[in-house]
Amino acid sequence: MIGGISVERKLQRKKEDKKGRAWIELDYKNLEHNLKEIERVIPQETKVMAVVKANAYGHGAVPISKALNQYGIEHFAVATLREALELRRKKIKGEILILGYTPVGDRELIIQYDLTQTIVDYEYAKALNQGEGCIKVHVKIDTGMHRLGEACEQVELLKKIYACPKLLVRGTYTHLCVADSRKKADIEFTNNQIERFRQVIDTLQKKGVDTGELHIQSSYGILNYPELSCGYVRAGIALYGALSSKKDKTKIKLDLKPVLTLKSRIEMVREIKKGETLGYGRNFTATQDMKVGAVSIGYCDGIPRNLSLENQEVIIHGKKTNIVGNICMDQLSVDLTAIEEAKQGDEVILIGEYGKEKVSVEEMAERSKTISNEILSRIGERVIRVS
Numbered sequence: 001m002i003g004g005i006s007v008e009r010k011l012q013r014k015k016e017d018k019k020g021r022a023w024i025e026l027d028y029k030n031l032e033h034n035l036k037e038i039e040r041v042i043p044q045e046t047k048v049m050a051v052v053k054a055n056a057y058g059h060g061a062v063p064i065s066k067a068l069n070q071y072g073i074e075h076f077a078v079a080t081l082r083e084a085l086e087l088r089r090k091k092i093k094g095e096i097l098i099l100g101y102t103p104v105g106d107r108e109l110i111i112q113y114d115l116t117q118t119i120v121d122y123e124y125a126k127a128l129n130q131g132e133g134c135i136k137v138h139v140k141i142d143t144g145m146h147r148l149g150e151a152c153e154q155v156e157l158l159k160k161i162y163a164c165p166k167l168l169v170r171g172t173y174t175h176l177c178v179a180d181s182r183k184k185a186d187i188e189f190t191n192n193q194i195e196r197f198r199q200v201i202d203t204l205q206k207k208g209v210d211t212g213e214l215h216i217q218s219s220y221g222i223l224n225y226p227e228l229s230c231g232y233v234r235a236g237i238a239l240y241g242a243l244s245s246k247k248d249k250t251k252i253k254l255d256l257k258p259v260l261t262l263k264s265r266i267e268m269v270r271e272i273k274k275g276e277t278l279g280y281g282r283n284f285t286a287t288q289d290m291k292v293g294a295v296s297i298g299y300c301d302g303i304p305r306n307l308s309l310e311n312q313e314v315i316i317h318g319k320k321t322n323i324v325g326n327i328c329m330d331q332l333s334v335d336l337t338a339i340e341e342a343k344q345g346d347e348v349i350l351i352g353e354y355g356k357e358k359v360s361v362e363e364m365a366e367r368s369k370t371i372s373n374e375i376l377s378r379i380g381e382r383v384i385r386v387s
């Protein structure tokens with residue numbers, strides 16, 4: 001029989017089969033360690049809201065959130081309603097805040113699944129204030145990012161938001177847009193954002209408004225402005241043990257350890273002769289007789305195509321070697337000339353470490369001219385999350 005449950009069962013018969021062609025392994029000890037590191041530097045009264053949007057930055061939102069629940073985390077943030085629903089269906093406990101806009105037509109689902117919606121402006125508050133039942137919300141205030149949030153100058157509109165009878169306001173927050181920078185002008189801008197937030201909160205509270213728990217910082221807010229005392233910090237990338245960029249300097253340093261290892265397999269090994277080309281576009285030419293391997297992971301799985309010909313490294317049998325030729329949708333090729341023992345089925349580490357050798361997500365991001373957040377969150381759906 002093809003399809004259905006019987007195939008799934010057969011596929012998952014053994015742990016080894018379960019991994020398939022490309023998979024990630026999670027190091028829960030490191031996740032717990034990173035959480036402790038964050039908790040060590042924030043004020044005692046401040047709690048960590050774990051940002052698990054985009055499938056927990058590619059790690060797998062359900063296993064990561066389940067583990068975090070066990071480590072005592074009771075607040076989560078996601079980007080979309082679907083992400084929130086998945087967590088709730090898989091029995092994740094605590095507050096789940098949707099950071100983005102949810103169409104008003106889905107209001108009932110938010111209430112039914114006990115989710116918390118971000119109020120992005122006054123118009124949206126008015127719309128969500130219609131209908132059956134009350135809806136839990138956090139109010140977002142714009143202090144300079146100019147993405148979501150009611151403008152901090154609009155005190156009257158903000159007051160009206162808090163006065164909506166069907167909105168149960170549990171928190172109020174803002175988002176910093178240059179908290180990662182140590183440039184003087186950027187620090188000034190950030191301090192200004194923080195000050196604007198403080199002032200509008202102060203004004204509202206003096207008028208008797210209950211603003212709920214406050215939160216400002218994401219990972220770089222924690223690393224560069226650790227002294228702020230709020231209800232929560234919204235920790236994303238730091239929780240996963242990475243910085244956005246390798247070269248980032250931060251006010252405080254945390255001992256962050258990567259949670260994710262990305263692996264694949266050698267599908268086949270072959271010899272190519274000096275002068276022969278390899279792959280699409282024929283843009284790699286062997287400068288000597290070579291042994292090469294096809295590896296079963298490609299750009300659909302999150303290895304950026306622009307890493308082709310950039311000497312991006314992988315680890316095989318504890319040895320580093322390079323990706324060669326153009327990265328394809330489902331596969332890429334590696335140089336196996338110096339790795340005698342490499343054979344079909346062997347593991348390839350794309351992100352991770354083995355012994356002394358390491359390929360970090362920060363390195364991969366730098367070579368592909370982006371940030372770790374993008375590399376991790378774009379690890380594809382076909383990559384199996386082994387938990």
Ligand SMILES: *Cc1c(COP(=O)(O)O)cnc(C)c1O
Nearest residue numbers: 051099175218219234235236237
């Ligand atoms: C994604 C996001 C975060 C987490 O950011 P990191 O830099 O990964 O810690 C926090 N707050 C908001 C509003 C976000 O969109």
